[in-house]
Amino acid sequence: MATDPAELIHRAQAWLAEDPDPETQDELSKLIEAEDTDELAARFAGTLQFGTAGLRGELGAGPMRMNRSVVIRAAAGLAAYLKAQGDGSGLVVIGYDARHKSADFARDTAAVMVGAGLRAAVLPRPLPTPVLAFAIRHLGAVAGVEVTASHNPPRDNGYKVYLGDGSQIVPPADGEIAAEIAAVRSLGDVPRPEAGWETLDETVLDAYLARTDAVLTPGSPRDTKVVYTPMHGVGRDTLVAAFARAGFPAPTVVAEQAEPHPDFPTVAFPNPEEPGAMDLAFATARDRGAAGVDIVIANDPDADRCAVAVPAPGTPDGWRMLRGDEVGALLAAHLVSKRASGTFATTIVSSQLMSRIAAGASLPYEETLTGFKWLARVDGLRYAFEEALGYCVDPEGVRDKDGITAALLITELAAELKQSGRTLTDLLDDLALEFGLHATDQLSVRVEDLSLITDAMHRLRAQPPTALAGLSVTRADDLNRGTETLPPTDGLRYYLSGSPEAGIEAARVVVRPSGTEPKLKCYLEVVVPVPSAEALPEARTKADATLASIKADLSEAAGI
Numbered sequence: 001m002a003t004d005p006a007e008l009i010h011r012a013q014a015w016l017a018e019d020p021d022p023e024t025q026d027e028l029s030k031l032i033e034a035e036d037t038d039e040l041a042a043r044f045a046g047t048l049q050f051g052t053a054g055l056r057g058e059l060g061a062g063p064m065r066m067n068r069s070v071v072i073r074a075a076a077g078l079a080a081y082l083k084a085q086g087d088g089s090g091l092v093v094i095g096y097d098a099r100h101k102s103a104d105f106a107r108d109t110a111a112v113m114v115g116a117g118l119r120a121a122v123l124p125r126p127l128p129t130p131v132l133a134f135a136i137r138h139l140g141a142v143a144g145v146e147v148t149a150s151h152n153p154p155r156d157n158g159y160k161v162y163l164g165d166g167s168q169i170v171p172p173a174d175g176e177i178a179a180e181i182a183a184v185r186s187l188g189d190v191p192r193p194e195a196g197w198e199t200l201d202e203t204v205l206d207a208y209l210a211r212t213d214a215v216l217t218p219g220s221p222r223d224t225k226v227v228y229t230p231m232h233g234v235g236r237d238t239l240v241a242a243f244a245r246a247g248f249p250a251p252t253v254v255a256e257q258a259e260p261h262p263d264f265p266t267v268a269f270p271n272p273e274e275p276g277a278m279d280l281a282f283a284t285a286r287d288r289g290a291a292g293v294d295i296v297i298a299n300d301p302d303a304d305r306c307a308v309a310v311p312a313p314g315t316p317d318g319w320r321m322l323r324g325d326e327v328g329a330l331l332a333a334h335l336v337s338k339r340a341s342g343t344f345a346t347t348i349v350s351s352q353l354m355s356r357i358a359a360g361a362s363l364p365y366e367e368t369l370t371g372f373k374w375l376a377r378v379d380g381l382r383y384a385f386e387e388a389l390g391y392c393v394d395p396e397g398v399r400d401k402d403g404i405t406a407a408l409l410i411t412e413l414a415a416e417l418k419q420s421g422r423t424l425t426d427l428l429d430d431l432a433l434e435f436g437l438h439a440t441d442q443l444s445v446r447v448e449d450l451s452l453i454t455d456a457m458h459r460l461r462a463q464p465p466t467a468l469a470g471l472s473v474t475r476a477d478d479l480n481r482g483t484e485t486l487p488p489t490d491g492l493r494y495y496l497s498g499s500p501e502a503g504i505e506a507a508r509v510v511v512r513p514s515g516t517e518p519k520l521k522c523y524l525e526v527v528v529p530v531p532s533a534e535a536l537p538e539a540r541t542k543a544d545a546t547l548a549s550i551k552a553d554l555s556e557a558a559g560i
Contacts, residue, residue: 008040012062015044018187019061021068021104028061050074050178052170052373053515056149056158059100066101066157068108069187074159075109075145076190077181079116081173082143084180087164088117090142093200095123095132097148097234097302098260099157102126105147108192115191118142121198126234126260127205128303129160130402134208135200137166137399151231151271151300152517154263166399168373171487205238211397212242215405217338221415222247225294227285228407229254231270231277232261233301239404246408248415251297254284264301272298272307272321272389282309282317295414295424299403305389306403308410310424322424325351325440327410328385329431330424331393334413335383336361342382345375348479348486348493349510349523350387353431353438360435369489371515372401387440387523429536436505436527437536439543443522443551445560453513453520456558460492460511465557469549471496471507479512496550498527503542505529509554520560524550 012032019025031039043062048055048070055074057066082088092113096106106122113120121139123132129146136144144162152158161169161177169177184190226243228251230236236258243251256266257280264270267277278298285293296309296319308327312320322330332344332354343364346354358365363382368374372392375384376399384392390401393409410424417423432438447453464476477483479491491512498505505527514521526546528539 005035005037008037008044009035011044012040015062015069019067019069020072020187024061024067024069031061047182050077050174050181051515052168052174052371054158054160054169056152056156056516058155059157066159068101068104071105071159072108072112072187072190072192073181073184075112076116076184077177077179078143078145078161079113079118080180080183081177082118083116084176087142089119090164091119091121091139093121093123093132093135093139093141093144095129095135095144095146096126097129097146098126098262099147099149099301100154100262101157102147105157105159106145109145109147110197111192111194112190114196115193119197121200123204124200124202128235128238128299128404130304130398130400130404131205131208131238133162133166133398133400133402134211135204136162136164138204138207140164146302148302150302150304150516151269153269162400167376168371168400170373170377208397209238209241209245211394212405212408213245214397215394215409216246216412220412221419222412223249223418224411224415225249225292226251226411227254227281227288227293227296228252229257229278229281229298230260230303231267231272231298231301232257232259232264233270233299233303234260235299235301235303235403238303239299239407242404242408243411248408248411252284252288252293254281256280270301272300272305278307278309278319278321279317282319286318294418295411297407297411299407300389303403304401306391306406306410307389308424323440324385324387324389325353325438326428327389327406328387328391329353329357329438330413330427331385331391331406331409332357332383333427333431334409335393336363340382343378343380345378345381345384347371347375347386348491349512349521350385351438351440351525352508352527353435354385356435357431367485369486370512376400387442429533432530432536432539433533437530437539437543439526439528439540439547441524441547441551443524443554445520447518447520450518452560453518456520456560457490457492457511457513459559460557463557464492465494465553468494468496468509468553468557469507469546470502471499471504471546471550502546503528503539504546507546507550509550511554511558520558522551522554522558524554526550
C-alpha cells in the first residue's frame, strides 16, 4: 500500500494514462488535481481481489474499484487461463444485467476474448443470470462470464466466471486465474479489436424458456394468482414469458419496480430479504384484495434468487415473507411428491430440515460450503437450495441457482394445494408435525470497517461460548481446519444440546463473514418437537424465544 503522497500521485497518473473510460478518467483526474491523498490511498491500497465469487466491488476509478481497466485485466487473465488449459480456440459466452457499466464490461470482455484468439458471444440484451448459466452448456462453451452484482447496492458491480460445465469457478481455478490477471503488466499489452464477436439472437433465450417447462408436471393445476416484482432488475420479461408458456395466469407486476433501473430508486437495497424491499409488492397485493392473490413472488435484480410471501391475516402488511429455508423445504417436499430421484443438497448454513425430508424419502443428501459453486458440483444432484433464496430445481439445464424455474415450481405447488383447499402455510405445518419445527433466524451485521468482522471471528475463536440461550455447546467446529467432507473456510459452527424441560430438541449456530458483502452473518436454527397440530403455536413461541436468546448471547460473545 502506497502511503507517500508523491508515490500515490505517480501511481494514479500511471493508471490514468491507461484508463479507456472517459468517465473514470475525469473522476481520477479530479482526485489527482485536488491532491486528495486519502481517497487515492483507498483506491490504490491494492487491487480488487479475484476469488470464487469472481470480482465484486464499488464502481469508480482505480484498482480497488470496478471499472473498465479492472475488467479488461480480469478478462485477459481469464483468456490466458483458458489458453493454458488447452481451450484457446473455444467459445466464451457473456451475459450482463442492467447495472451501471454492465454493457460496457460485457463488450470489453468480448473484445479481449477475440483479441486473445478465442471466440466470444454476447447475450442479446440484459437477461437473468440463469440464462447465461444455461447458455454455456447449451452452446458448448468453454467458459462464461456474467457481469452482475446481483442484489448489492446500486454503486456496485461484479464479474462472475463459470467454466464449461456451467458451474461457477472454485479453487484452484480461481487462484490460477488471479495469477494470470496479476501477470498483465499494461492494458497496452491486451489486444482489444473493435469487432469479431457474435451478438446472440433470441434463439438462446427461447431454448432456455423451452427448458423451463421441464420442471413442471404435465397436466398439473396452474390456477395460481401471483403478484410479482423484478426489483428493478432484469427478470420481468423472462418470468412473464415462462409463466405464459406454462399456462399460469399472467402475474400482476409491481408497476413501480417493473422496469430495469440501475439506481433501484424504490428500495434501500435491491434484495428481497432486506427490510422494506417487499413493501410495494405487499401494497400491490393488498390493492388487489385478499381473494385476488395467492402468493407474492420476487426476484433479485439478476433473477437468480426467488423470494416468496404468503397471506398473513392480522399482520400489518397482510403478508409474510417466507424464509429461504422454508421455501427450500417446500420445494423439496414438492419434488418428493413428484417421485424425484437423485441427491438433495444444501449448505452448512441452511436448515437441516431437508436432511430429514430426504431421509424420509430414502434419497441421498449432502451438505456443502456456502454457495452454488459448491452445490452445483454434488454428484448426482437433483435439487439444491441455500437459505439466501437460492434454488436449483433443474440441474441438467442450469447448474446454478435459478429464480425463474424456482418461481414456476413454487407456483405449481401453490396451485396443487389450492385445488385441495390448502396453502403453502398448511404444508409447512405438515412438515413441522412430521419432522419437528425447524425454526431459523439470522444475526447479520453490516460494517464499514472490515476489521470489525476479523475482530469478532478472532474473539469467538479465542473465547468460544460454552452455552447459548442456556443450551450447552456440545461441539464446536472451527471450519478453518476443514472437515472430512468440507474444505477449509473461514467459519465457526456450534452444536447445542437440547432441553427437554424447555421443549427444545436441538440447536445449531454457524458464524461466517459474507463472501459478497461487508457483513458478519450468523445462522441460527432451533428444532422443537411438535406432537400435534394443537401444539404448533406453543412450539413456535418456544422457538422464537430461544432464537432471540441465542442471538443476544451470540452478539455479546462476538462483541457485535
